[in-house]
Amino acid sequence: MQGVMGVYSKKHAATKSLYVMYGVQHRGQESSGVSAASDNSLRTWKGKGLVSGVFNEQYRSFIHPNDYVIVGCANGENTDNGIPPLECKTNERYAFSLVMDGYIPKDRGINEDAISGSLLRFLSQGNDFEAALAETMKKHRNSYYCLVVAVWDKKEKKSFMVVARDERGVRPLYLAKNAESVYVVSESPPIDVLENMGETFNERRDVIPGTILIADEDGLREIKVLEPKRAHCAFEWVYFGRPDSVIEGKTVHSVRKRLGHALVETHDLKKEYEGEDIVVIPVPDSGRSVSTGVAEGLGIRADEGVIKNAYMGRTYLIDDPEFRKIASDLKHNIIKDTVDGKKVIITDDSIVRGTVSESVAQNLIKEGAKEVEFLVSYAPIYYPCFADPPDKPLAAQPFKGKSLDEIGDLVAGGLPSINKCRYNSEENVLNAVGLPKDDICTYCVSGRNPFEN
Ligand code: 5GP
Numbered sequence: 001m002q003g004v005m006g007v008y009s010k011k012h013a014a015t016k017s018l019y020v021m022y023g024v025q026h027r028g029q030e031s032s033g034v035s036a037a038s039d040n041s042l043r044t045w046k047g048k049g050l051v052s053g054v055f056n057e058q059y060r061s062f063i064h065p066n067d068y069v070i071v072g073c074a075n076g077e078n079t080d081n082g083i084p085p086l087e088c089k090t091n092e093r094y095a096f097s098l099v100m101d102g103y104i105p106k107d108r109g110i111n112e113d114a115i116s117g118s119l120l121r122f123l124s125q126g127n128d129f130e131a132a133l134a135e136t137m138k139k140h141r142n143s144y145y146c147l148v149v150a151v152w153d154k155k156e157k158k159s160f161m162v163v164a165r166d167e168r169g170v171r172p173l174y175l176a177k178n179a180e181s182v183y184v185v186s187e188s189p190p191i192d193v194l195e196n197m198g199e200t201f202n203e204r205r206d207v208i209p210g211t212i213l214i215a216d217e218d219g220l221r222e223i224k225v226l227e228p229k230r231a232h233c234a235f236e237w238v239y240f241g242r243p244d245s246v247i248e249g250k251t252v253h254s255v256r257k258r259l260g261h262a263l264v265e266t267h268d269l270k271k272e273y274e275g276e277d278i279v280v281i282p283v284p285d286s287g288r289s290v291s292t293g294v295a296e297g298l299g300i301r302a303d304e305g306v307i308k309n310a311y312m313g314r315t316y317l318i319d320d321p322e323f324r325k326i327a328s329d330l331k332h333n334i335i336k337d338t339v340d341g342k343k344v345i346i347t348d349d350s351i352v353r354g355t356v357s358e359s360v361a362q363n364l365i366k367e368g369a370k371e372v373e374f375l376v377s378y379a380p381i382y383y384p385c386f387a388d389p390p391d392k393p394l395a396a397q398p399f400k401g402k403s404l405d406e407i408g409d410l411v412a413g414g415l416p417s418i419n420k421c422r423y424n425s426e427e428n429v430l431n432a433v434g435l436p437k438d439d440i441c442t443y444c445v446s447g448r449n450p451f452e453n
């Protein structure tokens, strides 16, 4: 997954882009970078690590006041092709640099190369940039992508920004504009931040799937290339997105709270916990809004009992189970005062291999929890996402076809420190998101592949 952004602005583009880059950091922590374009140049600044490290003192001498198109990426994946953004300067007229949050099948991974390759081919056939991008979208209809491209037109001596979102809109992409600037960004919070800092916008919305946007000296143009066939990834609301994001009009925090309420209702938890000394706590961060929802549903207050060391980075991507367990132990510590002597109800977004849930539960018990129940805001995951390594063992997979409660019991049976485990149904997830059901991808739960119809 990536956080992508782009700014077209004749005033302070560099400063604005840096503000926005901080706001996409949660979507990728492996590397960060931007490409900056002016009338006369296209240059790239990037490195391994977080925005705060890569955009250091030396970055000040890289950036130029004449730069007015800046595209950037906080990247969370292995970068066999090199750290994004990747520049292409082979075409005579155009030099361009693109960032992408998406997936191109065949060559697994981020694969800007497949897109750049198509763009270069269509450009070499004499198409202008807009036409080449439209052809590229038509060619890659089995892919999903949010593309943001800085294009330097060497002939006309000017630069512009081009954006494309695939017709399914699997990954989010947000647009904001005013008289001076056009912004695109994976999620909405950086736009809120700019507003808080005094910038005003006359338009703020999601980029429509299947469209191209062009920001240049004439303003913003939108071109419909493909009819939307929406299949927004449900996991954006469940896990990937920031709680303060509004994705397709649905606030992530509110969706997660609804998932919490749904758990209480579906499993009749109010009745189940009646008279017991329980405490509801989240596995931070994605479990937090869920625990608020669960507690609301139970008529109590959620507490904090698992504290995440935010400096540990992502542990999910580690392959070796032993090392992943160590990483989870290093990342999560327990507040004894919260859990000692209590039945602990813990919330998280998902159980994939069960490493995090078991390691957290083990430590809860060490700190005095009488027993641990695990509430999962998402539904049981049976199918590895098309963009994920297919060989990942999935805790719920062997129990496909059983009832929700049976699956919960069977998964808990494999996790010694967890007494009981409860999931949401796919239906609950779709209801909590609150968009038309056909517009949401739940492939990992249902096996319904939006690329096959
Ligand atoms: P497990 O330890 O069960 O394999 O992983 C589940 C945990 O990983 C959850 O706490 C979840 O928040 C976290 N997580 C981090 N990244 C991802 C991701 O890309 N997909 C899923 N399903 N969970 C993730």
Ligand code: MG
Pocket (backbone or CB within 6 Å): 283, 284, 285, 286, 287, 348, 349
């Ligand atoms: Mg988590």
